Amino acid sequence: MFISFEGIDGSGKSTQARLLAETLRAGGREVVLTREPGGSPGAEEIRRLVLEGDPDRWSAETEILLFTAARRDHMERTILPALTAGKVVITDRFADSTRMYQGLSRGDLRAIVDQLHALMIGREPDLTFVIDMDPAKGLARAKGRGGSEERFEDFGEGLQARMRAGFLALAREFPGRCxxxxxxxxxxxxxAEIAAIAQKSLAWTPAR
Structure with a gap:
């Protein structure tokens, strides 16, 4: 099964992805925990290009190409081999983030994102958890982490507010998986709520 976690920066999705992976492993499942951009050697190189530096380093169109290239490598090297081997794949972000951050936040480019996704990726997660969080709280959390990967946080709370609305709209657009x-x-x-949903979706019973 292929599970993704989405949400604004600082929403806690990385923590929740890790906790779900730990819970499933404790229940006897083989789990690959990964992230985007990244998750494979080539994609990790692209991650450094898109998450570091000045906010205006890349245009939205260039970012779409970079993220799609990273995702293709991630699929080839990590996700598809793990799914073929019968493992559960949990990723911190996937194509929905590109639909939001590049497709909607900096121009009306959603159609381009979807066209490239259909052409080069061709797969959606089976289950997506959208972690909803107040934009101001999320941004404060994200900025409090520090580090060099703050390019999107530097766009400010306005972007986070638009992204929150966008993720909630996306969940309504894809109710079957979100x-x-x-x-x-x-x-x-x-x-606990996430584990209960995953348990039902995986027909999985936790160890006692």
Missing amino acids: RVIDGDRPPAAVA
Whole structure:
């Protein structure tokens, strides 16, 4: 099964992806925990290009090409081999992030994102958790992490607010695979709700 986590910066999706992976492994499943951009050697190189540097380093159109190239390598090298081997793949971000950050935030480019996705990727996750979070709180969390990968955080709270609205609209667009989760709660409570949904989707019973 292929599971993705989406949401604005600082929503807690990385933590929740890790917690779900730990829970599934404890239940006896083989799990590959990965991320985007990244998840394979070539894609990690592209990650450094798109997440570091000045906010205006790339145009939205260039970013779409870079993210799609990284995703293609990620699919070839990591995701598809793991799924073929019968493993559960959990990724921190996938194509929905490109639909939001590049497709909607900096111009009306969603159609281009979807066309490239259909041509070069051709697959959606089986289940997507959209972690919903107040933009101001999420941005404060994200900026508090520090480090060099702050290019998108540097666009400010306005971008995060647009992205939150966009992710919620995306969940309504794809109700078959998307589940909106309230991320403004203790991580354990969020993780418990996610595990219950994953359990049902995977027909999986946790070890006692």
